[in-house]
Amino acid sequence: MNLKELATKLGLSPTTVSRALNGYPEVNETTRERVMAAAKRHNYHPNTRAIRLATGRAMAVGHVIPIATRHEIVNPVFADFIAGAGETYSRNDYDMVLSVVPDEDEDATYRALKSKGNVDGVIVHAPRLNDPRIPLLREIGLPFVVHGRATGTLEPYCWLDVNNRRAFQRATEFLLDLAHVRIGLVNGLEFMDFAIRRRTGYVDALTARGIATDPALMASDEMTEVSGYRATLAMLALANPPTAILASSMISGMGVRRAVEGAGLTVGRDVSIIIHDDDLSYMKNGEDVPIFTATRSSVREAGRLAAEMLLAVIANPEGGPQQRLLEAELIIGQSTGPAPRG
Amino acid sequence: MNLKELATKLGLSPTTVSRALNGYPEVNETTRERVMAAAKRHNYHPNTRAIRLATGRAMAVGHVIPIATRHEIVNPVFADFIAGAGETYSRNDYDMVLSVVPDEDEDATYRALKSKGNVDGVIVHAPRLNDPRIPLLREIGLPFVVHGRATGTLEPYCWLDVNNRRAFQRATEFLLDLAHVRIGLVNGLEFMDFAIRRRTGYVDALTARGIATDPALMASDEMTEVSGYRATLAMLALANPPTAILASSMISGMGVRRAVEGAGLTVGRDVSIIIHDDDLSYMKNGEDVPIFTATRSSVREAGRLAAEMLLAVIANPEGGPQQRLLEAELIIGQSTGPAPRG
DNA sequence: GAATCAATTCAAACCGCTTTGGATATCTCA
DNA sequence: TGAGATATCCAAAGCGGTTTGAATTGATTC
Numbered sequence: 087m088n089l090k091e092l093a094t095k096l097g098l099s100p101t102t103v104s105r106a107l108n109g110y111p112e113v114n115e116t117t118r119e120r121v122m123a124a125a126k127r128h129n130y131h132p133n134t135r136a137i138r139l140a141t142g143r144a145m146a147v148g149h150v151i152p153i154a155t156r157h158e159i160v161n162p163v164f165a166d167f168i169a170g171a172g173e174t175y176s177r178n179d180y181d182m183v184l185s186v187v188p189d190e191d192e193d194a195t196y197r198a199l200k201s202k203g204n205v206d207g208v209i210v211h212a213p214r215l216n217d218p219r220i221p222l223l224r225e226i227g228l229p230f231v232v233h234g235r236a237t238g239t240l241e242p243y244c245w246l247d248v249n250n251r252r253a254f255q256r257a258t259e260f261l262l263d264l265a266h267v268r269i270g271l272v273n274g275l276e277f278m279d280f281a282i283r284r285r286t287g288y289v290d291a292l293t294a295r296g297i298a299t300d301p302a303l304m305a306s307d308e309m310t311e312v313s314g315y316r317a318t319l320a321m322l323a324l325a326n327p328p329t330a331i332l333a334s335s336m337i338s339g340m341g342v343r344r345a346v347e348g349a350g351l352t353v354g355r356d357v358s359i360i361i362h363d364d365d366l367s368y369m370k371n372g373e374d375v376p377i378f379t380a381t382r383s384s385v386r387e388a389g390r391l392a393a394e395m396l397l398a399v400i401a402n403p404e405g406g407p408q409q410r411l412l413e414a415e416l417i418i419g420q421s422t423g424p425a426p427r428g
Numbered sequence: 429m430n431l432k433e434l435a436t437k438l439g440l441s442p443t444t445v446s447r448a449l450n451g452y453p454e455v456n457e458t459t460r461e462r463v464m465a466a467a468k469r470h471n472y473h474p475n476t477r478a479i480r481l482a483t484g485r486a487m488a489v490g491h492v493i494p495i496a497t498r499h500e501i502v503n504p505v506f507a508d509f510i511a512g513a514g515e516t517y518s519r520n521d522y523d524m525v526l527s528v529v530p531d532e533d534e535d536a537t538y539r540a541l542k543s544k545g546n547v548d549g550v551i552v553h554a555p556r557l558n559d560p561r562i563p564l565l566r567e568i569g570l571p572f573v574v575h576g577r578a579t580g581t582l583e584p585y586c587w588l589d590v591n592n593r594r595a596f597q598r599a600t601e602f603l604l605d606l607a608h609v610r611i612g613l614v615n616g617l618e619f620m621d622f623a624i625r626r627r628t629g630y631v632d633a634l635t636a637r638g639i640a641t642d643p644a645l646m647a648s649d650e651m652t653e654v655s656g657y658r659a660t661l662a663m664l665a666l667a668n669p670p671t672a673i674l675a676s677s678m679i680s681g682m683g684v685r686r687a688v689e690g691a692g693l694t695v696g697r698d699v700s701i702i703i704h705d706d707d708l709s710y711m712k713n714g715e716d717v718p719i720f721t722a723t724r725s726s727v728r729e730a731g732r733l734a735a736e737m738l739l740a741v742i743a744n745p746e747g748g749p750q751q752r753l754l755e756a757e758l759i760i761g762q763s764t765g766p767a768p769r770g
Numbered sequence: 771g772a773a774t775c776a777a778t779t780c781a782a783a784c785c786g787c788t789t790t791g792g793a794t795a796t797c798t799c800a
Numbered sequence: 801t802g803a804g805a806t807a808t809c810c811a812a813a814g815c816g817g818t819t820t821g822a823a824t825t826g827a828t829t830c
Contacts, residue, residue, distance in 0.1 A: 088787085089788095098809080101811080104787070105809090112807075112809080117808080131543040133544060133786055135480040136785070138481075138787090138815095139478055139788095139815050140815055141788065151511065151514065162504040162507060168526065172528025182526045184510065185518060185523075186515050186518055191518075202474065203477050204523060309710075312715065343686070347689050370654060372654060431816060431817060441779065443779075444778080454778065474817065478785095478818090483785085
């Protein structure tokens with residue numbers, strides 16, 4: 087059942103039927119009702135492919151996911167972000183198209199997405215220092231919103247980010263207030279922008295209290311359980327081990343905990359742990375009482391909001407770049423306590 | 429730059445240019461080369477929207493992800509499957525479209541996907557007992573491949589699954605061989621097909637050795653860290669606690685481990701643990717030496733293969749339903765050992 | 771040399787919708 | 801009463817490709 091058939095059945099022209107269904111004013115209300123009823127009765131759904139060609143809009147948003155070299159992005163955080171963004175798209179009748187491509191094809195993928203007209207815009211994931219995707223997308227004229235920011239990029243662009251610096255600064259201050267002095271940082275890869283900012287927050291807080299940073303207490307690696315485990319093992323083996331550790335994610339935090347407990351120490355008493363909690367839907371930080379003290383910010387909500395921002399930009403490309411900084415909340419769980427007396 | 433412009437520039441008809449680019453035989457090789465060169469030079473990419481309308485194919489595959497009520501699916505395993513499937517799509521110039529919709533809209537989403545022509549086929553995720561999506565998709569005539577199987581569904585359909593029953597049967601036998609008798613099962617939700625099969629494998633292995641199953645040793649819940657933790661706590665509190673536990677995933681296995689260690693017991697000595705390892709790219713079960721003894725099967729590879737199967741079905745819908753059963757390997761890690769002497 | 775055939779190329783229809791530019795009928799108000 | 805509005809509807813021209821059916825050319829066959 088297509089438009090022409092429906093029109094014939096109604097004794098109307100395709101023009102009128104199309105207008106009736108799309109809510110244009112130049113159609114008699116009686117006629118419109120008749121058309122609507124017939125459309126429902128015959129289960130008519132306009133063909134998306136035809137609409138797209140006719141309107142010149144893709145009604146779709148792209149997410150490009152590089153693989154192979156750096157698989158950081160295929161992670162649980164990403165999944166939740168996607169789910170959040172997807173909710174927004176569904177509500178607005180947009181499609182979400184995911185492109186999983188080898189690292190080296192990333193540029194070509196963006197260009198193809200634009201020139202073949204598959205999408206109206208894209209979300210940029212996991213921005214790095216001086217991320218090359220931002221100038222690229224600007225150059226080819228594909229609307230985009232960055233989830234995060236790219237330190238080093240000067241020209242303005244659309245982004246939505248969590249205040250990672252401030253979150254880790256507050257977490258560090260919280261530990262300092264509990265009299266911790268030796269505080270370790272188990273960070274993500276520090277070419278990722280969020281990791282850079284978290285480190286800055288951590289360093290700033292220490293410096294403000296006149297505490298020198300110690301390279302031996304600052305690890306940086308992918309946010310896996312194993313790497314959290316190993317980084318912690320190394321720190322605990324120091325002559326002057328930390329009494330508190332900041333971990334970049336729930337998962338690496340679990341590795342930190344395993345190392346602490348494996349060393350015969352007790353979390354929250356011998357060693358305090360604070361994690362960043364993305365509030366993942368399948369990996370809650372406890373239920374009523376949080377397991378970990380954490381800086382929390384829902385990445386799913388971030389996905390929803392970033393998608394909304396992108397749709398707004400697509401609808402009004404001349405509106406100037408939007409920006410939005412979300413604050414993380416500091417929630418107190420069972421993994422922190424006063425520093426043990428030396 | 430579109431086809432017509434390119435044709436004009438070449439002094440050819442759109443017909444010939446189209447054919448030259450698409451490799452049709454009825455075009456002079458000299459001409460073809462001229463066209464190819466010009467296309468490259470002018471950076472011509474045919475408009476996807478036009479191709480889709482003209483050919484009547486969507487060149488896209490759908491993945492419908494229900495949310496809200498049951499968020500089991502927004503999980504790390506899903507992310508890796510998607511990544512694998514996405515690789516296949518990219519290689520074949522197909523788009524992957526994800527629809528994140530409220531549970532109650534799932535049916536409507538499939539129908540709309542079909543009647544609006546957004547996709548050529550779909551992958552069905554996380555099948556349940558008597559999954560209603562299978563008859564629905566058959567009814568509306570949308571090609572599909574199920575990742576997993578649906579116990580209770582009689583008519584044949586396309587699926588790709590891991591031999592979950594056999595995997596858990598082997599894992600249980602392995603523990604029995606180590607003289608364990610009290611073996612706990614921390615399973616996923618048992619309306620999910622894979623969980624049903626795993627349980628069957630576990631029960632079969634016990635029964636074959638004449639060991640009665642004990643409901644107190646069989647837990648079923650979402651596969652989160654917390655639920656693995658709690659289920660284990662409960663089992664360890666029994667008068668006759670298990671000396672070994674089978675966990676349905678890496679994540680719940682981490683909860684199991686936390687409970688075991690929290691009880692002052694040693695993994696691999698006091699309590700053995702076997703998990704199912706989906707070989708997630710960001711959550712490796714150790715590096716050289718596996719942390720957990722595990723039944724392993726790469727879900728990412730499953731994604732690749734399921735996508736290939738679906739593309740084959742789309743290309744040849746009359747080919748009859750394909751099926752494929754992957755075997756999991758049993759890999760020995762550091763979390764198992766002989767049963768402690770009672 | 772006419773008929774046949776293969777190799778190339780093209781004009782035009784088509785995919786299913788949107789949208790422009792009338793056309794027609796009905797009103798409105800001087 | 802008649803010109804200008806207004807309301808309603810439609811024919812036709814896109815959108816940018818693919819594909820059918822036919823035309824043209826040159827070579828081959830008899």
